[in-house]
Amino acid sequence: MANPYVIHPATIVEKIREAEDINTYRLQLVDEQARQCFRFAAGQFNMVYVFGVGEVAISIVSDPDEPEFLDHTIRTVGRVTKAIADLQPGDVLGIRGPFGQGWPLEEACGRNVVIVTGGLGCAPLVGAIEYIFKRREQYGSIKILHGVKTPHDLLYRERFDQWRRAPDTEVLLASDQPDKTWSYHIGVVTELFEEVAIDSMKSIALMCGPEIMMRLGVPILMRRGIPATAIYVSLERHMECGIGLCGHCQMGPYFLCKDGPVMRYDRVAQWLGQTGV
């Protein structure tokens, strides 16, 4: 059996500046065989490694149909991500993965999809949205609700615009600290629920963002008739191994690195609001 700790070098093919402290790194595995074998599902993550510094868990943003290039959108917040921020195209990072459970895109077939994201939480859903749009006829209506703190925090602007133009698709944006340029909703993302029609029994909801967004947002979706078993959330905890062994990412009985990060809401509802979990 393969050693799950082995790190594979991956070249930074492109570095896209998304915001002041956020970049998207397009990575390509150096080893050809590793590159050809690499398959992932939208919502899964990689452990991204910097030589001499360490690893950090980062979701794969890119389209799972194009596994040759692996996009990771990374905010500069800690020791490893600061080291990543110093790197440029041509430099080499490491990858271990993919790990975890992705979005239930097969289960979502034939249903209306409500996507609710906040801040950088939209990143783990970009690949899922691309996947859905490639198979557009297999899905019902698509509603993308995305909230940011300030307009500067709005990443992937062109993609949102592109998605908005797609048939039977609504894209609603909210900012709670807007500036004069902001032409969308002012407030938090959960307020956008009031602006969309939700065909509850046929809908499935995919959510990723700060936990408070999910804790406040899920009850609203449930009141609108979407059952807890049709709501999926992507959760975040400290992760060091990605394979359910290091113990850090536990939430109640789950290891979010291997049982998650995408979890069906009814399974985590008990833990989501609790202190110190």
Add this chain to the structure above:
Amino acid sequence: MAMAGEIGVLPRGDFQRLLDALNAKGYRIVGPTVREGSVVWETISSVFELPIGWRDQQEPGRYRLEQTGSPEIFGVVHGPQSLKPFVFAPREPLLQIERSKDGFATHPTLPQSEKVAIIGARACDLAGLATQDQIFLNGAYRDPYYAARREGLFLVAVNCTRALNTCFCASMETGPRAKHGFDLALTELDDQLLIEAGSEAGRDLLSNLCLSRGSEQLSAEAATRVDACAQSQVRRLDHSRLPQALYDAHEHPRWDEVAGRCLACTNCTMVCPTCFCHTVEETPDLSYQHTTHARLWDSCFTQEHGYIHGKNMRPTIKDRYRMWLTHKLASWIDQFGASGCVGCGRCITWCPVGIDLTEELPALLTPSEQQSTTSRRPEAAGG
């Protein structure tokens, strides 16, 4: 003569023969030895290195060795170490990584599988090892480092005939008799040891020793002493309502009370035979051309354990003690199908303030009129 599957009798004075037989099979022999007022595992070659004539007294927050003057070889029940360090190494280098034309090249540093015979493992230690086997070997990902260390072990268990004040294996159904997971199991009687084989390798070794057969009377005597040991345990843990009852106790005020005593020193997690949390450490050399990627034991009592970019999921000692106990006794059952506690009592003994989980659990499961109000998360913290 004792045949395969039977019980052999080894006169106490002949114990060296067992060590010699293991030595002849190429095993490095490890046994309990007295060091600095405690008992630790060391490589031994002679029976006289074992803690003959010593006994341990353990109580909450207290460990003392005393000499009894008896010829007893296994009078000491256990020291702070379980079998964990042999398989889940406190520091395990995982990879050596060096810069190369492709950026870097990774070399896994799997430990050499070594034939090690461990003399004196207790039933609770075997239960702890079985628990770790399940985590590191039988999950979705098999840990090759643990597997390499585990492979070469030959385990000589000792059935307990004396319970410590801190023992509660009987209530956890893990001891005091070693039921499985050993190659040989010994029961020390007045001037002889009964030896039973639990594996092919054990049977092989037992037949090499050419021991006389144990009489039914001796076996009955051994069983009586082990049963008496179980009966004499003063602590017990009623786990019948777990995991749910402990999940339901999340807001119990007792957590605040125990957090007032807990020092978050991590001792309980270090001595625990089943705790498996670890962190990864990256150590580049001065040239920055070469780096060692190693894992080392971590503890859910540290500040960093629940830390995630700018936010600590478990900022208080209360959060961390609750995490530890809830995982150990409750969520472990959901994760691995059995309790994470084997009843060895080490966390009680080695806690500097003597926190006793067999006391905490019933207190936490006793309904409280005053539910904790301090633990409600302020909504702003989630954003």
